[in-house]
Amino acid sequence: MSDIRKLAEKRADAKIGFYKKFMVYIAVNAFLAIINAVYTPQYLWVLFTVVLWGFGILIEFLKAFVFPDTFETENYREQKIQEEMEKLRN
DSSP, rough: OOHHHHHHHHHHHHHHHHHHHHHHHHHHHHHHHHHHHHHHSSSSHHHHHHHHHHHHHHHHHHIISSSTTTTTTHHHHHHHHHHHHHHOOO
């Protein structure tokens, strides 16, 4: 299998994973919002889950769409190893 195919599969998997996580985020938080509205409308505790879980969703989005292979490719790892080896030589 070619390197391009592997990279394309990795990017596609990251995007599909993000979409799945986002749909779960929407469904669970909608359910929690309904529970919040019915049982404790005076206290909006659902905002804690929306915001805190939302940060995680934002990070997943950035990893999948904005910086798709910045930190997870073998090339990046090899580049960092070479940089560290240069530092140790000097």
